[in-house]
Amino acid sequence: MTTDIADSVAGPLDGIRVIDLSTVVMGPYAAQILGDLGADVIKIESPADAVRVGHYRTTPGMTPLNLNVNRNKRSVSLNLKDATERESALRLVETADVLITNMRPGALKRLGLSYEDIAARNPGLVYAHAQGFRSDSDRAGNAAYDETVQAASGLVDIADRALGEPVYLPTIIGDKVSSLTIAYSVLAALLHRDRTGAGQLVEIPMTDTLIAFNLVEHLAGHTYEPELGPTGFPLSMTKGHRAVRTKDGLACVIPYNPQNFRDFFTAAGRPDLAEDPRVCGEAIDGADHEALAALIDVCAPALTTAEWVDVCAEHSIPMAPVLELDRAHEDRYVRDGRLLDSVEHPTEGTIRTIGIPVRFSVTPGTIRRLAPVAGQDTAEVLAELDAAR
Incomplete structure (x- = not known):
């Protein structure tokens, strides 16, 4: 059975515009969460986005990962190295409440898209910049992937001590925890802006985020000075702690x-x-x-x-x-909660889409748009921009 995509429903973020100038999972997933909650999300992208590279069903670029992090967005293809198209991007940012990016600081500066550049044109903007390491650290410009963040945050050490092998967790936890952190940080900054009128730069370093996440329970005996015992939450570190x-x-x-x-x-x-x-x-x-x-x-x-x-x-x-992922769509809890729904995608046919896990009694989140083909909304969005002049 397939489910129809919801008609336009005013979610809690209705009226908020988000520019998604990010790639892969961390930024796009955060922007999708905001879109699920009602924000108008415009994704400025290139067809070369890594999330669009890989196996796909029928249409080039429409990979499972893309379908899972880019719904509730409009896609605009702009070459930011081209002066005219970059100006179009800047004009879009002027209309926005939020910008999310994970581009490296050097690239942003070269393109005239740094926080200082953008704030001069839109001082009320919440500018969320996510990257692997803190901007004031000696690792600021280093490339970072989920595995490097798992290592740098101590997660690999936890696995090595608990399992006897320095394995990476088999999910991109650094990306996804950072996505959630971006989402709640943006909401806090929007609340501040509504009270004061002032936008701000919000920096979300993946490594710092996962260190803080890991240490909640694993700081353990090192919570005290002098230490009362080793790090590592005892129950989680038990060899038999498994299904x-x-x-x-x-x-x-x-x-x-x-x-x-x-x-x-x-x-x-x-x-x-x-x-x-x-x-x-x-x-x-x-x-x-x-x-x-x-x-x-x-x-x-x-x-x-x-x-x-x-x-x-x-x-x-x-x-x-234990939920078997291959049979998740048959699981009663998953099915009854509509955590996986079959829907008709304009280019991909029948697909399964992941549900919205949070429930609002008055302003529910909705899936209003499925992930677009790269650039499919360029003409529409730029026409709206011209009409608003």
């Missing part, structure tokens, strides 16, 4: 308190373990996490995943079946 195999699949079963453990062991047919001194106190000792995780692993195959769902719900034990 378990049930009788027929995989599930996350995480007993957190002594009663959880006793109920879990009893349901697994191991009442002897329910009397183990390690689960009979007022709290679980951190030193016992690894041994207890091994026991969970041993006991989980006693029941099917569905049986564990019922047992854990009855006893308030944290639990979730």
Whole structure:
């Protein structure tokens, strides 16, 4: 079954214009979030954008990644190295409330698109600049990709210590956490502008963002001076901290308190373990996490995943079946929440689009436009610009 694209609905950011002058995922995903919330997002791009390179279904440039980060936008193709087309881009920025870019500072300066250049023409603009490293650091001009940020932020160290191998997390977490940070930072700056009339430069360094993200729990014993213990959140660093195999699949079963453990062991047919001194106190000792995780692993195959769902719900034990991504569109929770919907794309035919996870009771976010072909809205947007003169 396919779902129709929503008619124009005024979302919470209706009336806000965003210029997306960014590439790949970090900036475009942030701009898409703002578009989902009702903003008019205009993407200034080149067909050579990396997100448009790769496997595609029917139309050149319409890759899955592009379809997943560029909906609710209008695409305008402009060559910023051409003086006339660059001036068109600057005129568009003059009409905007927000500019998002991840171009390197040197390139922005050469093109006359630095914050100082833009603020002179639009002092109320919120200028969100995302890059790999802080602009005042000795790494400011360094190239950065998600893997380099995972390394520079300590995430690889966490993986090495927990798993015994310095692996990268198999998702572009640095890009996506930074996208969310861009989105909430832009909203805060817009609120300030509404109160004062003043725009500002908002810098979002990926590495700094992920360091702060990682250290929330992993600063641990180093929170204090002198240190009371090592870094690393003990439960997360436990070797057995992983999903378990049930009788027929995989599930996350995480007993957190002594009663959880006793109920879990009893349901697994191991009442002897329910009397183990390690689960009979007022709290679980951190030193016992690894041994207890091994026991969970041993006991989980006693029941099917569905049986564990019922047992854990009855006893308030944290639990979730492992979602198989290949079958996500069949999952009832995903389907009922419309987290994946089939829609008709103008050039790609029937595609699956990712739903909007946040719900507003009065001003819901909507999917009003699917990802455009590069430059398809150039004439329309520039005509509007000329009409406004």
